[in-house]
Amino acid sequence: MKSKSAILFSNSLPLALAVALTLSSCKKEGCMDENAYNYNWDAEKDNGSCMYNAELKVNVIPKFNGDPISFDSVYHNIMGYRVKFSSIKFYMTYAKVGDGTNWTDAHSVSQYNYANSTELFSADVTPGSYSQIKFNVGVDSVRNHSDPASYPSDNPLNIITSSGMFWTWNTGYIFVIIEGFYDTDSLGTGTPPNSFTYHLGMDDYLRVNTQSLSLNLVEQMTTTVNYELNMDQFFYNATDTLDIDANPVIHSLVNQLPITDMLTQNFNNSLVLE
Amino acid sequence: MNKWVFIVIAGVFVACQKGEIKDDTFVLDYPQGFPTMDIPTDNQLTKSRVNLGKKLFYETRLSEDSTVSCASCHVQQLGFAENTVLSAGVHGNTGFRNTPTLTNIGYAELFFMDGGVPTLELQVLAPISNPDEMNLEIPDAVNRMKAIPEYQKMAQEAYGRDFDAFVLTRAIAAYERTLISGNSPYDQHFLQGKNVLNASELNGYQLFVDKGCVNCHSGFNFTDNDFHNVGLYQNYTDIGRKRVTTIDADEGKFKTPTLRNVELTAPYMHDGSLATLEDVVEFLNTGGEAHPNKSTFIQPMNLTSQEKTDLVNFLKSLTDTDFVTNEKHGAFYVYN
Numbered sequence: 274m275k276s277k278s279a280i281l282f283s284n285s286l287p288l289a290l291a292v293a294l295t296l297s298s299c300k301k302e303g304c305m306d307e308n309a310y311n312y313n314w315d316a317e318k319d320n321g322s323c324m325y326n327a328e329l330k331v332n333v334i335p336k337f338n339g340d341p342i343s344f345d346s347v348y349h350n351i352m353g354y355r356v357k358f359s360s361i362k363f364y365m366t367y368a369k370v371g372d373g374t375n376w377t378d379a380h381s382v383s384q385y386n387y388a389n390s391t392e393l394f395s396a397d398v399t400p401g402s403y404s405q406i407k408f409n410v411g412v413d414s415v416r417n418h419s420d421p422a423s424y425p426s427d428n429p430l431n432i433i434t435s436s437g438m439f440w441t442w443n444t445g446y447i448f449v450i451i452e453g454f455y456d457t458d459s460l461g462t463g464t465p466p467n468s469f470t471y472h473l474g475m476d477d478y479l480r481v482n483t484q485s486l487s488l489n490l491v492e493q494m495t496t497t498v499n500y501e502l503n504m505d506q507f508f509y510n511a512t513d514t515l516d517i518d519a520n521p522v523i524h525s526l527v528n529q530l531p532i533t534d535m536l537t538q539n540f541n542n543s544l545v546l547e
Numbered sequence: 548m549n550k551w552v553f554i555v556i557a558g559v560f561v562a563c564q565k566g567e568i569k570d571d572t573f574v575l576d577y578p579q580g581f582p583t584m585d586i587p588t589d590n591q592l593t594k595s596r597v598n599l600g601k602k603l604f605y606e607t608r609l610s611e612d613s614t615v616s617c618a619s620c621h622v623q624q625l626g627f628a629e630n631t632v633l634s635a636g637v638h639g640n641t642g643f644r645n646t647p648t649l650t651n652i653g654y655a656e657l658f659f660m661d662g663g664v665p666t667l668e669l670q671v672l673a674p675i676s677n678p679d680e681m682n683l684e685i686p687d688a689v690n691r692m693k694a695i696p697e698y699q700k701m702a703q704e705a706y707g708r709d710f711d712a713f714v715l716t717r718a719i720a721a722y723e724r725t726l727i728s729g730n731s732p733y734d735q736h737f738l739q740g741k742n743v744l745n746a747s748e749l750n751g752y753q754l755f756v757d758k759g760c761v762n763c764h765s766g767f768n769f770t771d772n773d774f775h776n777v778g779l780y781q782n783y784t785d786i787g788r789k790r791v792t793t794i795d796a797d798e799g800k801f802k803t804p805t806l807r808n809v810e811l812t813a814p815y816m817h818d819g820s821l822a823t824l825e826d827v828v829e830f831l832n833t834g835g836e837a838h839p840n841k842s843t844f845i846q847p848m849n850l851t852s853q854e855k856t857d858l859v860n861f862l863k864s865l866t867d868t869d870f871v872t873n874e875k876h877g878a879f880y881v882y883n
Contacts (some may be wrong), residue, residue, distance in 0.1 A: 420666065420716075421669075421672075421712070422669075422711075422712035422717075423673070424669065426711065432672065432685050432686075432711055432713070433685065433689060433711070436686075437673075437684060441664075441673035441676050441685075442659065442677070443661075443663035443664070443790070444669055500612055524803070526790070527789055527790055527793050530793065538611045
């Protein structure tokens with residue numbers, strides 16, 4: 274005579290097997306590689322669907338009359354002044370690639386500092402063919418009025434990593450810093466004796482830089498895009514020329530807004546694909 | 548169980564509890580008639596935070612040459628202001644505006660006389676990095692404090708993180724929110740039922756209301772937290788609120804200061820150009836200079852000599868002696 278438990282076991286075995294088979298066939302499929310951008314943390318079986326980002330590297334090379342700028346060299350601007358640069362920095366926000374209508378996010382924020390590197394940013398981007406690339410020169414108005422002490426220490430907007438690109442008397446980031454020395458005597462020698470400081474910012478002067486290109490981003494491949502920043506053109510445009518000697522210090526104050534407007538436009542227009 | 552064993556075990560338990568559980572809550576003591584203060588969720592007050600903020604407030608190493616602290620220009624005995632036209636920063640440098648009082652600063656809505664900074668926390672950054680004040684870049688300030696073990700320990704206790712700009716800004720703001728003043732003779736008379744104001748002060752109060760001073764110096768803190776042009780000049784060298792907004796209509800407008808402890812904060816106006824309260828009353832009595840942005844509240848008051856005296860006496864009745872002598876606000880008091 275079978276015991277009670279043996280009867281229970283023999284009766285429930287087929288049911289258990291059926292449940293096990295059902296469960297096994299219901300294993301959720303998906304990409305199980307954490308490095309893939311479509312990684313599915315819920316997946317229990319890899320179905321070979323993994324897709325990977327492409328890497329996009331963007332560099333900016335400051336130039337003067339076509340030559341890469343050296344902080345040790347002296348250049349002559351359009352007014353004949355001798356000019357030497359000591360700092361070229363700017364904030365970039367919301368880089369995107371797209372076709373002019375549809376856009377794919379590329380990078381949120383970075384700070385460019387020519388003293389450290391020519392790299393503007395390096396980012397993982399969805400692979401594809403793109404015909405345009407754009408970003409803000411400056412910090413968008415939401416983050417421009419945020420608390421710089423509240424960002425994580427590795428965020429370029431943190432007050433420590435911002436390396437002085439934040440106004441404390443009036444909340445807001447300095448979008449562009451151009452500093453250096455000048456000499457009105459075009460025949461002078463050595464380091465020019467006078468300093469110039471251009472600290473440009475304020476919400477109204479956020480500029481959008483859009484460039485056309487043929488960009489084919491392939492997964493797990495690195496593509497590099499190089500910009501040139503033609504600093505000779507920073508000092509003039511079609512209708513106006515900045516006399517450094519007349520305005521050697523600009524902090525985007527109320528009485529300096531027309532010059533701030535001009536210089537932020539000039540800076541943005543000077544930033545083009547190589 | 549042997550009763551002595553029980554007593555020993557109970558004693559150890561209590562001792563352990565005492566060691567582990569420390570009540571760090573800081574409860575603001577609101578004077579009669581004062582509303583609850585809005586405090587950011589990421590900087591709720593604790594004793595650890597207030598202690599750290601106070602230590603930083605009195606810390607001269609937050610200036611370039613370790614000679615100037617926040618307290619150098621915000622002197623407790625002077626209502627957390629200073630008695631010079633322009634305060635001296637490092638190397639004797641001076642800024643371009645008179646030092647404002649920190650009395651009840653936790654209730655302010657915008658900071659600095661032009662309102663350029665929206666939070667008490669962010670305000671901390673400006674004087675430290677200003678070349679005319681403490682002249683120390685924020686990264687340098689943070690690194691200095693971070694290198695001092697006591698500050699690292701206090702930062703961990705207060706905010707659970709290493710000393711950084713977040714800690715620096717939050718802690719000083721936390722301390723400043725404790726600077727509440729509401730026990731002046733005016734408060735005692737009108738809110739605490741003590742009959743302490745004399746006839747001149749009471750008449751001054753009535754003039755304060757009748758002549759419209761109360762239009763801007765309103766509420767429990769004697770400020771509307773707004774910006775006004777009082778006609779101090781026809782042409783302003785310091786454009787005030789316009790510096791921030793760039794709007795012409797804001798030229799010459801400055802934030803309405805609280806009048807609490809105003810007796811102690813001479814000289815007056817944004818540039819310290821009026822030396823005494825009598826000078827201020829005299830100026831306002833004239834109705835001010837012509838300026839397109841001048842507040843319509845500023846009109847000739849036609850005060851008699853006695854009325855001017857009464858008005859000044861009323862303003863002096865806003866002095867809170869307890870506040871400016873309270874050791875809890877001083878450098879050496881530690882909340883436990």
